[in-house]
Amino acid sequence: MLIKPGKLLAQINSPSDLKKLGKHQLVQVSDELRQFIIDNVSVYGGHFGASLGVVELTVALHYVLNTPEDQLVWDVGHQAYGHKILTGRRDNFHTNRIYQGLSGFPKRKESEFDAFGVGHSSTSISAALGMAAASKYKGDALKQHVAVIGDGSMTGGMAFEAMNHAGVSDSNLLIILNDNCMSIDPNVGALKDYLTDITTSHTYNRVKDDIWKMLGKFSKFGSSAQEIISKLEGAIKSTLLKQSNLFESLNLRYFGPVDGHDVDHLVEVLRDLKDIPGPKILHCVTVKGKGYALAEKDQTLWHAPGKFDKITGVIAKKTYSTPQAPKYQDVFGHTLVELAKDNEKIMGITPAMPSGSSMNIMMKEMPNRAFDVGIAEQHAVTFSAGLATQGLKPFCNIYSTFMQRAYDQVIHDVCLQNLPVVFCLDRAGFAGADGPTHHGAYDLAFFRCIPNLVVSAPMDEEELRNLMFSASLHEGPYSIRYPRGQGVMPEWRTPMREIPLGQGRIINEGEEVAILSIGHIGNYAVEATAILEKEGLNPAHYDMRFVKPLDESLLHEVFSKFKKVITIEDGCLIGGFGSAVLEWMVDNGYQAQVKRLGIPDEVIEHGEQIELHRECGIDPEGIVQTVRSLSTIVSSLK
Incomplete structure (x- = not known):
């Protein structure tokens, strides 16, 4: 219309x-x-x-x-x-x-x-x-x-x-x-x-209109106009x-x-x-x-309300017949409060995004332990570092795309000093309709090269909770990245447990082709394997959880068993998760055919997340096609 x-x-x-x-x-x-x-x-x-x-x-x-x-x-x-x-x-x-x-x-x-x-x-x-x-x-x-x-x-x-x-x-x-x-x-x-x-x-506003009229007619003062008006204007402002x-x-x-x-x-x-x-x-x-x-x-609600009835003001919401999974940001917000109730050292920090990151949940329940520092990502990171030097455990929540603005502070103020700051990167991967200025495409690559920093990503809400709990126990910098939007678990309030540092997990034991995924995008691999099983193909699937440190024992298992490996990430291919796996493979003397799926070295424009995933070939069908292309069974049928 x-x-x-x-x-x-x-x-x-x-x-x-x-x-x-x-x-x-x-x-x-x-x-x-x-x-x-x-x-x-x-x-x-x-x-x-x-x-x-x-x-x-x-x-x-x-x-x-x-x-x-x-x-x-x-x-x-x-x-x-x-x-x-x-x-x-x-x-x-x-x-x-x-x-x-x-x-x-x-x-x-x-x-x-x-x-x-x-x-x-x-x-x-x-x-x-x-x-x-x-x-x-x-x-x-x-x-x-x-x-x-x-x-x-x-x-x-x-x-x-x-x-x-x-x-x-x-x-x-x-x-x-x-x-x-x-x-x-x-x-x-x-x-x-x-x-x-x-x-x-009130005093200033009564006088400033007269000053303005003089400024608007400054040419009448001749060559000394600027000096006269500057002095007059400055004197009145200084007085009032x-x-x-x-x-x-x-x-x-x-x-x-x-x-x-x-x-x-x-x-x-x-x-x-x-x-x-x-x-x-x-x-x-x-x-x-x-x-x-x-x-x-309500200016916060109507910043970007989505579709709505302009007469009644009712904002359109999807209706579902079954329980739906929550947004990752809300899982973060509620889990942080749970952790903070059990650990008085935990603090929350966000640069002007309390509602967008769900830090507002902690700000409401624990106002003396959660900080909105304004649009100041660099300050947010170094402020967190300062808290950490005093024995506190700051959870610094910054959108992945905005974390780019605080890169030096992450290196200089946190990681070089090995301070226990937890970075929670919301909106990692494609941000959707906000487009390339907001896509969180680069954090896996630019974080994994920094000493002392753990780089992780949960595949679902339970894993996010577990990683947050694990980060709260870790004595050093720790990053957790997760996407914009919904997860996959309607029943997400699971008991939290510690995940050993750098430990991945096996999702599906398979044959011929191994899929290694990092983060939420791994759920596409689950969908893809279900489709492929109906065709007689059974790829293995490993959720790596960590880009740094990598699960070396799991990688030894993969490259000892499989000669065809697919890595999947919703981050840039250059320097990202797939690159880390390739580097490990070469350093450890393995040889395999490795196909990396992720965001190519180009600017991806705006659109729904699934549209952008499809464009990059990291949607379920893209994964299916890649497995087929590597399968000897499919090749023999051609």
Whole structure:
């Protein structure tokens, strides 16, 4: 079902069409854009609240800027749906996040209007500053460079690094702080409190409009305009706001706060700021989920609710006739609380993903033992290391794709010191519709090369519980990775037991071909062997559990018995589990025909997990085909 746009929105195929409208029509455009997003996401799913919150800002930016010549960078990209719709992708927007459709995030190869590909937070200021520095170097003084960043993303250290550089760059950069007090979950930390102080200072807000009018007419002051206004503005802010120097101490001209839902005023402000050179920041106050009452009320739930009835607000849920397996993240959350009740040393840490990782379960039951540190993966790891030095047992839960941002801290602050930090990597493997920026494709490869670090992956919920219990007893760094979504065990609350370090297990004793799997993807191998048994084929199946250390006794058994071996992983082939097995085979003098199945050396786009597994040949049918290709029985029948 294609969603029809409103009357004005139907005329806009690019920002040039938007500019043909009168300024008085922008309110209607904003209303139609917001409704179009609501209509589409309710039917097709996707991120929701963030894009509703920046509708007016999006319209104003494309109305004032000369995109794509002017560079507009969106941080993360959850809020970029309106941007996509206004830049030629309206009629294809229904394919958003669908296999082979539009990406859910800005993507350079998708549109010239997407100045920078994004998916992880806190990158926008650095990227836009780089663009601004390039324009300055090339002598293009009129080109605009804008980074739109949320207050949640602003907590990331990289954003502060970029602002620190921007303040001494003298580049034409505008940072727009979209302040809604939310990322996915409510924001935490001192920055949130600081921004609240600014937005609630009645004295400052009474005066700042007068200051703004002077800034908008600065040309009347002649050549000394900048000096006069800078002194006046700084003096008033210093008098009225005791903490007002946070941004200005970084040499960023601060403007605002302004109402991020007043499109007329935003247009005036952005036009004025185009004429003010140098690095500057505009503070816009918005409401995440604006225009849809339920999303405004519960912003965490409506960050990405899936399909829903836009009239009643009822979120679509699948109904089942039989009990269903839980999500791995929930098994983690409940198991962590169980472990913590028996072990007072256990602590929980997550970087701004308490609901996404289910750390919120521990935060609710044991608020003094669970920490949300904001969008700050590097800090989360080293903070965990600090806890570990004091005899505590931190469980640091970070999505696999975000763990990439804290790689140095894992090596330098945890593993070199052999500290007992447990890394729980959620969303390992394919992340689904979030696409390549969120796929957890590389952790097996980049973790297994680090000294002292155990690298493991459970095949099911019982194994996750057992590995968490085992990790709590281990005196050193330990990683456990598991996928997004459901497991396979409706009755998952099993008694926990210790798994000896590096010990795998036999799932099926077979003949001719041995399948070695790591993690949840091993359940596909179970399905495949069931199919093959009906054809008279009986491959063996081993769940290795550990990539590091490998179960050497089990591998001796495999390579002594089998000359045809298949390794299966939902991680990158280069340097991953299959590579580890091949290295072991060579080092131990064995020879066998080994076929590695996993994620190839290319970018795999977005789609449902099974669609992406099928594309890579690691779905049940792909495994079946591989076994057939190695089987002498099948070969003799050809």
